[in-house]
Amino acid sequence: MLAFVCGVFAGLARFGVSVPNHALSKAAWHGVLMLPVFFGAVVSLERAVALGGGLHLMAPIAAALGGALLLAGAPPALTQALLLGAATVACASALSLLQRQSALHLSVLALGVLAWWFGDLIWLATGSVLEAVPSWVAFLVLTIAAERLELTRMRPTPRRARAVFVAVIIVMLAAIVTSPPSPEFGLRTFSACLVALAAWLARYDIARVTLRQRGLTRFIAVCLLSGYAWLAFSGALGLAGAWRDVHPWHDAALHALTLGFVMSMALGHAPIVLPALTRIRVAYRPFLYVPLIALHAALAVRVAGSLVPAFALRRAGALGNAAALLLFVVAMIAAALVAKRDRRTVSHRR
Incomplete structure (x- = not known):
């Protein structure tokens, strides 16, 4: 922390x-x-x-x-x-x-960790953080994709669709390996894979079904589907060259993925992951939507500031993103206190 x-x-x-x-x-x-x-x-x-x-x-x-x-x-x-x-x-x-x-999802999970390892190796060998970033980002993308793939077993997924998923993952890994010596080709290919993976997840993820439910289940689905939109947007910018660190839209492409996609996943799964890791129970309440909405709104301002371009907008968006993350921490503390109060109420009634 x-x-x-x-x-x-x-x-x-x-x-x-x-x-x-x-x-x-x-x-x-x-x-x-x-x-x-x-x-x-x-x-x-x-x-x-x-x-x-x-x-x-x-x-x-x-x-x-x-x-x-x-x-x-x-x-x-x-x-x-x-x-x-x-x-x-x-x-x-x-x-x-x-x-x-x-299992396929465990293989993808292992490949994601391998991408983390490869990024660390690039940083150690070259001393360049920027060259390692695509591999580190691929680590997070593949980790999330593996976890979502596991849940697709709850719904019938066509064999052809799973073959497409595997092909996208293989090409993505090849792209990050080739990006250090050939950044133009490697990063554009990587970007195409982001768009393809976002489309695949939006089509086959169970979130499309759970969106119609209530409570925490719907909240997680909203986080997931909004995150896929940012993932596709990041890839689309990358196809225009924005994943090159010298491109004026690089900040927009990078943070559309890390904040829009990865942090959306983190916000959605925190009420489940936090109790598993810390044994601190968290109660779902609608106020958890506040940091999520703030995160997306501030990110939209930041991205607009890159595209226009307008440094003041980028700066305001960055400040808004930081505030949204702080709101998320406050919301999780509040959710933990609500859960504690609920347990006390139940024990008193007994």
Whole structure:
């Protein structure tokens, strides 16, 4: 969480926002703190808990330690080595899971972890964070896609559709491997895969059905489907070249995916994941929509600021995104307090 908070402040520092000096000094590490450190630790922790802990916990511990050292001002090489070690352990855990149960979604999950490992390797070998970002992003995209693919087993999915899914994943992995030596071709291919995957998920995800239900189930579906729209939009911008870091729309393409898609998934699944990892119960209430709506509205302003272009709009959108993430934390605390109050009410009635 410290890495996450500092990463948000470091991102705001790039827009000239007044932030604590320590966060200002870490502005160059915004992407590292958010992608391989925070999300790497959270995703690997979730997998480690599912596998029963033990040595599997070395992955999130190493990722968190790498972030802590980066925040403490240690040489980046230490963080690079720890992140590569974390991804290596996570790969071993994914293979262990595959040995227990052979399934397509577990294979995609393992490939996602491999993308994380490849991104860490690129950063270690080249020292360029920007070259590693597509691989780190692919790690998150494939992880989410694997989890959604698992749930498609609850609905009949045509064999041809599953074949298309596999083809998109294979091409996406090939694209991130070729993007360092050939960024123009690799990143445009990667972008095409984002559009194709978004269309596939929007068509076959069970969220289309659960959207008609109520409560937390509908909330998760709204988060998912709105996230797929941002994923497709990011890919569409990438087809115009926006995934190149020198492109004026790069900020829009990158954050449409990381904030619009990934964070939407995080907001939707937090009421389920948080209790599983921390044993803190969370009660669903409609106020959970507030940070979600704020996130999308601020992101739309930020994207518009990139497309126009207008730096003031981009800056306002970035501030709005930070506020939305803060609202999300407040909403989760409130939901936890509501759950605690409800348990006390039930115990008193008994």
